[in-house]
Amino acid sequence: MKQEGKILETGFPRGIGKPATRALDAAGYTELKELATIREKELLKLHGVGPKAVGLLRLALEEKGLSFKS
Structure with missing residues (x-):
């Protein structure tokens, strides 16, 4: 994942931390827009x-x- 500014290539903000990034990846979420499908x-x-x-x-x-x- 290339880091540019505050947003990763996936659209996930860098500040969420590595544990959260790993958890999202493990759950199959690879792009920010995919999170609009969950609560x-x-x-x-x-x-x-x-x-x-x-x-x-x-x-x-x-x-x-x-x-x-929602």
Whole structure:
């Protein structure tokens, strides 16, 4: 994964941390836009994904005009 600025190639923000990035990868999420298909609550169930990571992911989604599933 090439890092450019604050966003990785996948669209995931760098600040979410390595544990959250690994958890997303292990769950099969490879691009930010894929997170618009799930609820925040489901994301928080992944080991390594905490409130800080979810908040940063929410902001990254909003920048793309997306949001977590309601």
